[in-house]
Amino acid sequence: MERRIKVLIAKLGLDGHDRGAKVIARGLRDEGMDVIYTGLRQTPEQIVKAALQEDVDVIGISILSGVYMELVPKVIELMKKYGLENVGLVVGGVIVPDDIPKLKALGVDEVFLPGSSIREIANSIRDVVKRKRGIKVE
């Protein structure tokens, strides 16, 4: 039996609240996933370490402030350092459209802009997992 998809949802950086991230985390639970939620003000190190110990399929980063171009590469670098090449990375938040191809070139698998539905996010995560693991996912 294939295991349920396991996702880590974290709020990267210093900005204030995590309502949106929590809504997504709970929504993904309702989509049948196991969601590790690590909350606000996470450093790249904290996020990647948690993903490593929890053996998640996908890291989902929520980011509101404009610092994603500095912080997301740090996350990717640490994922490489810890051997998490097979873990998916998706980023959600207020992202400037021009930056989307840049993020993808860095190694981000999907970018979600505000307004994406939980269903869409869940389905993209399933696709990412399929690609990464080459496994069958319901």
Added chain:
Amino acid sequence: MNDLLDRALRGEEIAISKLLTKIESLSDEGLSYLSYLMRRPTKAHTIGITGLPGSGKSTLIAELIKEYSRKGLRVAVILVEPSSPFTMGSFMGNRIRMQEVATEGNIFIRSVSTEGNLGGLSLSALMFIEAFDGLGFDKIIIETVGAGQMDVDLKDVVHTKVVLNVPGTGDEIQVLKAGLMEIGDIYVINKAERPDVALLEDAIKFLIDSSESNNDENWKPRVVKTVAIKGIGVNNLISDIEDHKRYLIDTKRYDEVVRKRRIKLIEIYLRSYFNKIIKNLLSTNENYMLIINNNEFDFRAIINSLLGKIKESF
């Protein structure tokens, strides 16, 4: 030796993580790793932390982790989280309070879901205890959902059971209702900066004195006051935990806990195995269910036929 196992035994985190996943999947490979680890010496001190939702379990565990890693101990933490009975998915938020301490020292934190059960311990949690013990961790801390009755499961599984209470719920009898008063070796009154601490302390002490299950003259349950968010009282708690460990060793009960824990593991493994068979049987024999409310319905014949199918499958 197998490469993954070898790396995990040397403490490589990604190997430990993958090993746990393989064990959790119940694959043959995973079970063979677990069997190997269970033949290694057992020494880990297992500590169960339970109590009502929001009582401060995770915050307190973060404080314990800090102290233990300061002492140079290797600590594993298992966070048992409730899953949705409908989708089986879960929202696992206990890690939030431990993120700051998780990046230092020799600490490995892993969340598991209750896999559809209300509370208490899941099969994965029991297997992870064995795995961490075989991997040589010194302390294994388990946080369980304080769902009440289910947490009694902890009784036969961990060495030291810590039960959290908080004052100011207006009703010290809450403690009793929660159904947790039977199992504690140590009772923590957390959020002790609040008023009514004395009231709760009296109530707990009274319950300890009048409880029949606490008639062991060698260990009288301790009561400790803490303010977990400020780290106050944590050292007292740690010294009570160590006293309890010493008591178990001195009275030859320490290894007995390991034996009982493994009996429990076998029981839970079998239960979960047969549960799957039953689920599968019911979903593949829906034609039986269709005639359930017409006049051809023969309860005894259906039960016998389904049991026959189970027997055939062996």
